[in-house]
Amino acid sequence: MAQDTGGVKDAGKWIEAAKPEYTVLIDTQHLVTRLYDMVNVPTAVWINEKGRIVRPNEVAYVDNRFKGMHGIEASEYLDAIRDWAAKGEQSAFAMSEKELKERLAPQNPDWALAAAEFALGEYLYHNGQGEASIRHYKEAQRLNPESWNYKRQAWALSDAERDYGTSFMKEVQKLNGKPYYTPRQLKKEKEQK
Amino acid sequence: MLKIQILLYAAMICLPAATALFAAETGRRTVIYDDRTTEVAPPAPALSADDLWVTLEDLKLATGFVIKPQGVCRDELCFPIPKARSSAFLSKQGSITWFNLSEFARLLRQPVAREKEVWYFGPRPDVQNAFISSFAAPDFKLPDMNGREHSLSDFRGKKVLLLTWASW
Secondary structure (H helix, E strand, O other), X not given: OXXXXXXXXXXXXXXXXXXXXXOOOEEOOOHHHHHOOOOOOOEEEEEOOOOEEEEEEEEOXXXXXXXXXXXXXXXXXXXXXXXXXXXXXXXXXXXXXXXXXXXXXXXXXXXXXXXXHHHHHXXXXXXXXXXXXXXXXXXXXXXXXXXXXXXXXXXXXXXXXXXXXXXXXXXXXXXXXXXXOOOOOHHHHHHHO | OHHHHHHHHHHHHHHXXXXXXXXXXXXXXXXXXXXXXXXXXXXXXXXXXXXXEEEHHHHHHHHOOEEEOOEEEEOXXXXXXOHHHHHHHEEEEOOEEEEEXXXXXXXXXXXXXXXXXXXXXXXXXXHHOOHHHHOEOOOXXXXXXXXXXXXXXXXXXXXXXXXXXXXX
16 A cells, blocks of 8 residues: 555556555555554554454564664564464464454544644645645644654655755654664564464 | 546546635635535634534535434434534524534544635544454555555455555
8 A cells, every 4th residue: 555645656656666466556645544543654454354453553564675774674574474374363473352452542632633634734735735735744743743654745745844844864863762663563472472 | 548538637636626726716615524525605604614614405415414303313323412502513594504513523522624614524533443442454445556446345355464655
């Protein structure tokens, strides 16, 4: 799911280069981000044959091209996916109801409002009101500072330094040691089972 | 064929912008509710412009809700209007009854964002958070790069790795 306001114009070349044998969709409104309460990419959710979530949102790198930046090893995640593909509900990585309940929490009201502000920003951007959209993207970023999607998408649509007074690298530096992705608990859970 | 396609794309790009411009010039408001966009009538002068008051006809058009004796209803779902505050929700102006959609959103704890006469209503918390108790993956329909739409539910019977990425 490409979370790309620019649609085919921005995401298309990457899809063509990947020559995917799987379905690739383009989400110009960041609808999936909102529905699943996501804050970054790549994020994945595992869904079983009945349409039930068996692993909720988590960082989902499937190769190591950016490992130098975030330190997340892709192979263990790929192994986990293969294990689930082979064993289904019996996989150690398919979460129980108890684990899912521990992991999932209601969306906090500020994040809900942030999603609304971002969605309005998207509407305005798509309707030729780029300047007005910036106000709402900024409000979404303020209300949900954890969302890199809200930041990076908005910055990509204009001049980040001019309109937002920042840049991706500046914001990464501000993390000051805090992880860019919420740490994944894949290995720990596997060992506990 | 190519010309028709180009014209269609041009119309897709220009129509929403033209609609928004038209709405701004006529005093009409744009309401985005359940991700559906509707233009509604200009407000009655006596009603506060800080809230979104809509006619009952526009309420149905924009949200699918109608006023019934038991409350504000859509299909089997009904939300009672608090009796002590009914004037905050309904106002009769001449022969027309107006409904305060902003107040209704506050009652339901719906997030609302506004830019002048464009109003965006987010989902109610119970709708947004339904999957955290049912574990049912929220469904959606999105296009691939050729414009063909796919729903998540189309993949029922298969395991799905739902993975988001971006060009930025």
